[in-house]
Every structure is written in structure tokens, then in C-alpha cells.
Amino acid sequence: AQSVSQHNHHVILSEAASLELGCNYSYGGTVNLFWYVQYPGQHLQLLLKYFSGDPLVKGIKGFEAEFIKSKFSFNLRKPSVQWSDTAEYFCAVFSGSARQLTFGSGTQLTVLP
Template sequence: AQSVSQHNHHVILSEAASLELGCNYSYGGTVNLFWYVQYPGQHLQLLLKYFSGDPLVKGIKGFEAEFIKSKFSFNLRKPSVQWSDTAEYFCAARWGGSYIPTFGRGTSLIVHP
């Protein structure tokens, strides 16, 4: 079965630190990739997505992610985090023509002011 792995379950940073959250997906042909964010007490919302073209994708709130096909990775980055980035982050993938995504287990990010 195809899978998505997020290796960092909990990340704690100070404000202004740089962030990189790992996401790896299993092989399955053409893949579309997503990062979602869930702020405390809220629902998931899209940060960014990749489906073709430039492998460096820029999203909202200064986040970006890089699709590295050879490494089956789609890591999320932000050069300088803020306290308001405290949230749960989910990576998701869709393979081939399927519309049903597979989610990783999520990474909890806490940013100390």
C-alpha cells in the first residue's frame, strides 16, 4: 500500500529559527503532493501543493516545499518561524489518477516566543 511518512512527530523551536519538516512518500508513479496546516482548535487548511512544473513550491505565510523525485521527498521549509506558526502540519499525497489522498501522521510544531 502507498504511504506517506512524516519522521518528525514533535518539533519545538524558538521564534526566528529556521524550519524544515520531513515528508517522504512511497513510489507509485505520478504523484501530487500537499501540505496542510491545522492551527489549534481549527480545521485543516492548505499551505501549498505540487502537481507539476517547478519543484520548488511557494505557499502561504512564507512556507515553501521542494519536490525531490529521486528522494521521494517533499519537505516543508520556512526560513524564520513565528509564534503564530504553532500548529499541526500534515503532508499528503495522491498517486496516479486517484482523487483520494493518503495523509502522513502529522508533525506538531511548537514555536516559543
């Protein structure tokens, strides 16, 4: 069965620190990859997505993610985090064979001012 792993459950950073959140998935076929963000008290929002093409994907608010097919990974990065980036981040994978969007368990990011 398709699965998504986010190994960092809680990350605490100071403002201006660099961020990398790990995401690994288990499915070996063609996949669509997503990062969603949930700010405190708000609904899930799309941060960025990968369908095909350039494996380095730029998203909103300075976030980017790199799809490395050989590693089954889609790690999220930001060079310099801000206090307003405090939120929970979810990686998600959609595969045609599984026919559903599978989410990781989420990573809570806390940015200290």
C-alpha cells in the first residue's frame, strides 16, 4: 500500500534559520506530490505541487521542494524562515494506481522570534 513518511514530528527554529522538512513515499510508479500547510486555526492550504517536469518546484512564501525520484523523496525547504511560518506541514502523494491522496503524519514547525 502507498504510504508517506514525515520523520520530523516537531521542528523548532529561530527566525532566519534554514528549513528542510523530510518527506519519503513508498510508491514506485508515477506520482503527484504535494505539500500542504495548516496555519493555527486555519484550513489546509496548498503550498506547492509537483506533477512533472523540473524536479525543483517553487511554491508560495519562498518555499521550494525537490523531487528526487531515486530516493522517493520530496523534501520541503526554505532558506530563511519567519515567525509567520509557524504551522503544521503535510506532505501528500497521489498515485493513479492507489487512486487516492495519501498524507503524511505532519510536521509541526515552530519558529521562535
